[in-house]
Amino acid sequence: MRSNLIFLTFALGLFIFSCGRLSKEEPNDSSETRKAVAKDGMVLVKAGTFTMGSEDPSFADAQPLHQVTLSSFWMDEHEVTNEQFAKFVAATGYKTVAEREIDPKDFPGIPLESLVPGSAVFSPPSPSTQVSLDDPLQWWKYVNGASWKHPFGTDSEAAAKKPVVHISYTDAEAYAKWAGKRLPTEAEWEYAARAGKEQQTYYWGTELKPSGKWKANIFQGRFPNGDTKEDGHQGVADVKSYPANAFGLYDMDGNVWEWCADYYRPDYYRSSASKNPTGPKDSYDPQEPGLVKRVQRGGSFLCSDEYCNRYKAGSRGKGEINSASNNLGFRCVKDVAN
Known part of the structure; x- marks a missing residue:
């Protein structure tokens, strides 16, 4: 069932809230020996063991810390771009959830004129407007015609080298299958993001701006309507705009x-498998028990300590499988052939 429209009023916060140790056989630093030559835009992430999760008390669903061992896998060196996604659409004729017509039978009581394809777009008020951080609808809008092709609505066009956005889990999974890949497990994603760093505040280390340099595209200034763009970007940046990690x-x-790929459950880490975990068998979020959710990772250009701090190492996000927004994308992985 089409979900973007009805979730706008209570699920958008999920887009905004929404530690590593390598085995002794692997280098435990930023060594060039941890890097592998990219193959068709993918990087080999070698097998190893790390400590997954976070000690931060604000990330209760990322506890307890637990050891995980993973087999080697290939991972896209960057998020899937609009250029890459366009090739998939051209080859298959696929329509994303945001582009599909909405069946009125799924939304009884809602006027037909309101049932228009679209998606959620970050739309902050003017800088002079007083904003309550308890009300995401002050900066999120459901925009008719917004989709991966038109990230801000019908008058906008997607840039080739930017990550594809307005992508639901359903859409991401369809692309991955077409490409002969799959979505990463949550454990694979965190292991790759940590790149050998142990118990760090951020995936790149302990300082937000080491040597005065921004390491990621996040929000600076007063959220949501005081973005100072100190990192050089406002909104989504082209892929590879920041340095790569040690992997x-x-x-x-x-x-x-x-x-x-994992279903979301806040208590999963209490029973997670220790080798190649693939997540729980189903989804359950006590805040919204009727929705099927998958894990989201990494944060976005809207994250900052003032509001969304889930860009920090070990933290988890979550989203309903057919929901989308202009700060949500994906990358793929592939198993290493035996």
Whole structure:
């Protein structure tokens, strides 16, 4: 069932809230030996063991810390771009959830003129407007015609090198299958993002701006309507705009949230498998028990300590599988052939 429209009033916060140790056999630093030559835009992430989760008390669903061992896998070096997604659409004729017509039978009582394809777009008020951080509808709007092709509505066009956005889990999974890949498990995603760093505040280390340099596309200034653009970007940045991590992966933090394959449960870490975990068998969020949700990781250009701090290492996001917005995308992984 089409979900973007009805979730606008109570699920958009999920887009905004929404530690690593390598095994002894693997280098535990930023060594070039951890990098592998990219193959068709993918980077080999070698097998290893790390400590997954966060000690931050504000991330209760990322606890307890637990050891995870993973087999090697290939991962896209950056988020899937509009250019890449366009090739998928051209080859298959696929329509994203945001582009599909809405069946009035799914939304009884809602006027037909309101049932228009579209998606959620970050639309902050003017800088002089007083904003309550308890009300996401002050900066999120459902925009008719917004989709991956038209990220801000019908008068906008997607840029080739930017991450594709307005992508639901359903859309991301369809692309991955077409490409002969899959979505990463949550454990694979965190292991790749940490890139060997142990118990760090951020995926790149302990300082927000090491040597005075921004390491990710996140929000600076007063949220949501006082973006100072100190990192050089307002909104989504082109992929590879920031340095890669020690594994050779770009934008594992900030820019856009990324879908993972796992169903979301806040207590899953209490019973997670220790080797190649694939997540719980189903979804349950006590805040919205009737919705099927998958994990999202990495935060986005809207994250900051003032409001959304889930760009920090080990933190988790979540989203209903057919929901989308202009700060939500994905990347893929592929198993290593035996």
